[in-house]
Amino acid sequence: xxxxxxxxxxxxxxxxxxxxxxxxxxxxxxxxxxxxxxxxxxxxxxxxxxxxxxxxxxxxxxxxxxxxxxxxxxxxxxxxxxxxxxxxxxxxxxxxxxxxxxxxxxxxxxxxxxxxxxxxxxxxxxxxxxxxxxxxxxxxxxxxxxxxxxxxxxxxxxxxxxxxxxxxxxxxxxxxxxxxxxxxxxxxxxxxxxxxxxxxxxxxxxxxxxxxxxxxxxxxxxxxxxxxxxxxxxxxxxxxxxxxxxxxxxxxxxxxxxxxxxxxxxxxxxxxxxxxxxxxxxxxxxxxxxxxxxxxxxxxxxxxxxxxxxxxxxxxxxxxxxxxxxxxxxxxxxxxxxxxxxxxxxxxxxxxxxxxxxxxxxxxxxxxxxxxxxxxxxxxxxxxxxxxxxxxxxxxxxxxxxxxxxxxxxxxxxxxxxxxxxx
Numbered sequence: 161x162x163x164x165x166x167x168x169x170x171x172x173x174x175x176x177x178x179x180x181x182x183x184x185x186x187x188x189x190x191x192x193x194x195x196x197x198x199x200x201x202x203x204x205x206x207x208x209x210x211x212x213x214x215x216x217x218x219x220x221x222x223x224x225x226x227x228x229x230x231x232x233x234x235x236x237x238x239x240x241x242x243x244x245x246x247x248x249x250x251x252x253x254x255x256x257x258x259x260x261x262x263x264x265x266x267x268x269x270x271x272x273x274x275x276x277x278x279x280x281x282x283x284x285x286x287x288x289x290x291x292x293x294x295x296x297x298x299x300x301x302x303x304x305x306x307x308x309x310x311x312x313x314x315x316x317x318x319x320x321x322x323x324x325x326x327x328x329x330x331x332x333x334x335x336x337x338x339x340x341x342x343x344x345x346x347x348x349x350x351x352x353x354x355x356x357x358x359x360x361x362x363x364x365x366x367x368x369x370x371x372x373x374x375x376x377x378x379x380x381x382x383x384x385x386x387x388x389x390x391x392x393x394x395x396x397x398x399x400x401x402x403x404x405x406x407x408x409x410x411x412x413x414x415x416x417x418x419x420x421x422x423x424x425x426x427x428x429x430x431x432x433x434x435x436x437x438x439x440x441x442x443x444x445x446x447x448x449x450x451x452x453x454x455x456x457x458x459x460x461x462x463x464x465x466x467x468x469x470x471x472x473x474x475x476x477x478x479x480x481x482x483x484x485x486x487x488x489x490x491x492x493x494x495x496x497x498x499x500x501x502x503x504x505x506x507x508x509x510x511x512x513x514x515x516x517x518x519x520x521x522x523x524x525x526x527x528x529x530x531x532x533x534x535x536x537x538x539x540x541x542x543x544x545x546x547x548x549x550x551x552x553x554x555x556x557x558x559x560x561x562x563x564x565x566x567x568x569x570x571x572x573x574x575x576x577x578x579x580x581x582x583x
Contacts, residue, residue: 161582164270166194167296167578168213168262168278172427174199174491176298176374177398180210180274183396183571184578194264194279194348197230206398211264215478234496236277239316251340258341261285262349272582275371277302280338280360281345283369287358288350292581294370295361296574298492302361303390304332305372306382311516334360340538370581372574375492376511376566379499379520394570395496409451412469416449418484419469420545421498423453424487424508439487451483477501485548487541490514490521490530502562504548504555508536524547525557 162331163184176197183189185208193208196215203210244338258281265273265285273293275282287291295302301311304327306320313326317336338360346355356364360580363369368389373382374396382392405413413419422439436452443450476494480501488494490507495517497504502548505527507518519528528544548554 161272161579162190162268162389163578164192164194164211164268164273166213166264166273166274166279167276168195168217168257168281169276170218170491171202172298172425172491173201173276174202175277175493177274177276177296178202178206178208179396179398179571180374180574182399183307183575185573186545187579192264192268194261194268211268212280212287213260213264214253215550216253216256217250231381236254239471253340255344257281257566258345262345265289268321269276269507272578274578277334281331281336283360283363284342284345284358286357287364287417292370294362294372294578294581296372298374299573300373300380300383301513302334303383303386304328304331305385307383307385311513313328326472331361372577374570375569376499376561377569378525378561378567379433379496380445380493380567387414391573393573393577394568395493395500395565396571396574397477397496397500400477401475404472405479409471409474411471412451413482414451416467418482419449419467419485419504419551420485420487421447421451421453421480422487422511423494425453425491425494435533436538437540438536440468440546441538442541445538446545446549448484448545451479485545487548489533490517492517492518495566499558499561500565502559504558506531506541508533508541508542524561525554526561527554527558 161348165177165181167173169358175242177193181193184191191208193203194209194211194213196213196218198215198218200210226444248579261279261281262285271291273291274296275293276296283293299311304324306324307325310313310326310330316322352577358364359367361369365560368387371390373390373392374394377392378394382390429460435480439452452464452468452470454470454472476497483503485506486498486503487508488498488507490509492513495505495507505521507514507530509518509528509530510533515530515532521527528547
């Protein structure tokens with residue numbers, strides 16, 4: 161079977177697809193990943209073929225204007241408010257992405273497609289080719305439930321009908337945001353209507369789109385009223401690889417008690433320097449040693465005290481078990497890596513899925529209440545770090561989640577679901 165995986169975003173949106181590719185390949189399937197070229201080194205390291213997609217959307221997020229736009233999202237309400245701005249600023253980019261994704265689909269000729277929600281065009285392409293597609297999600301965001309409102313929308317005491325309606329609002333926003341690009345593709349490539357009535361959320365002939373939720377059910381269980389086509393698989397982790405800390409980092413780790421990790425990945429807001437100053441003062445207030453990860457366009461630090469070590473990046477799976485706690489933005493992949501390592505977790509979210517994962521960590525007792533970046537200051541962050549390092553109940557909760565996540569086989573569950581869907 162030939163499986164096309166299609167994804168777009170930061171490293172946390174791409175690395176799980178590489179893990180899924182390895183799981184599929186171990187079962188004898190041919191796999192390629194359509195994504196932007198900046199992840200070519202990661203794919204090459206695992207001998208996974210790359211089908212290139214336009215990277216301008218990520219380039220936009222690297223700019224000051226892009227950072228300001230992203231910082232204004234702030235949950236589902238912000239997403240709904242920001243869609244018109246994104247459509248206006250990124251319209252040409254989305255047209256190019258649809259064209260590149262179609263070219264990748266034609267070039268690879270897959271038997272099944274698994275895709276990220278940013279590539280909303282893939283169910284249309286699958287319907288056009290008469291093959292199945294599955295949507296991969298890293299948080300619950302598109303399958304309605306009466307048990308809770310959609311992440312980021314108010315938890316009003318209006319009953320199950322309101323809670324379910326919030327999910328339909330997000331689904332409507334996705335359909336509206338994608339409609340111009342899909343209409344343009346249909347006019348050019350499908351005048352005969354081979355793709356039928358497929359949408360970003362449904363396959364042709366009104367069939368539901370199978371959805372794989374690539375996170376731990378121990379962290380976020382599936383709602384009891386979810387349909388059969390929605391599955392929580394567990395996380396998609398890359399196989400653990402041997403990693404030796406560079407000598408300066410190894411010397412720092414050996415020189416004292418286990419440090420706290422602080423890193424916000426590609427997220428640093430509109431003023432990375434100011435964020436870094438807050439972090440350094442909070443570390444001093446907490447009285448801990450720390451490893452500060454600068455990340456992709458993230459924190460910036462040139463002069464630090466002796467109890468802080470600055471690194472560009474390191475594999476979380478290897479680094480986090482050496483930490484006493486982790487502080488990060490709350491991306492799905494980083495959150496999963498921290499909990500898998502048994503680390504109490506302080507989440508300082510910017511937007512999108514990050515507030516949701518921060519709230520889940522806190523609800524499970526594995527970390528203090530999340531501190532939104534707009535409220536980040538040295539006093540709050542310092543107190544949260546002290547709690548994460550010293551609270552025995554918090555440490556015990558993190559260890560319980562570590563055991564549960566370690567017992568899961570998310571990639572294996574996903575591979576089995578893909579095979580069943582394509583059979």
